[in-house]
Amino acid sequence: MLCQAKLKQRSGWGKLTRKQKRVLPERLPYLGLLLYECDGENRQLLRQFAWQMCNFASIETMSGWLKSGDFPGPASSPEIIRQLGNASIGTDNKQILEGIIRPTGKPQFSISIYWASDKRPPECIPITLYSSLKNDVEEQQKVHVLVTRG
Structure with missing residues (x-):
């Protein structure tokens, strides 16, 4: 699984960069957003992660989620690990794994x-x-x- 981390700022989840908009469309089938945010007066407390799989989305749809903060199917880390273990998300394509997800x-x-x-x-x-x-x-x-x- 390819992961794109997004930190929620006080102003929201931010935007995709030009480069992300260019390279991510072909990677959507095995892409997940890692959504994390901090609490506390000085934002020093890390909240539990949420994950949003993008295999059914477009770049425009993802941009809309980030803008609105309305993610259609956020999942917990244990759920994502279970789905990875069952091979229901991510990829087992060796070229993608070695060339994109974990390049040597x-x-x-x-x-x-x-x-x-x-x-x-x-x-x-x-x-x-x-x-x-x-x-x-x-x-x-x-x-x-x-x-x-x-």
Whole structure:
């Protein structure tokens, strides 16, 4: 699945860039919007992600969703993971996976969350972010993320 992240600002979800409008139409069958937003006085609290699959949409339709904030079928992260596992969304096309979704030699971004003995984490937990660089050196950066249950 190709993911286009969109952060909700105080003014709304923003717009697609010219480049996104140019390259995304052919990628809509396996594209999903990752919708995330922050709460709190200083917008320091990360809310749960919502996902909107775009496989039935056009670029014009997506632009309308972003403008209005009215997404027709937002899904939770567990639902998206289930659908990916069942191969009902995304793609298994090797050329697309290696050339577009996860191109070799490009920086990668992943988040891994672990806790011992299957204990739930406290409300605010540190998460370590790793990015693999072209020369296979790993950078490490610690951030804090609010985990909400709800």
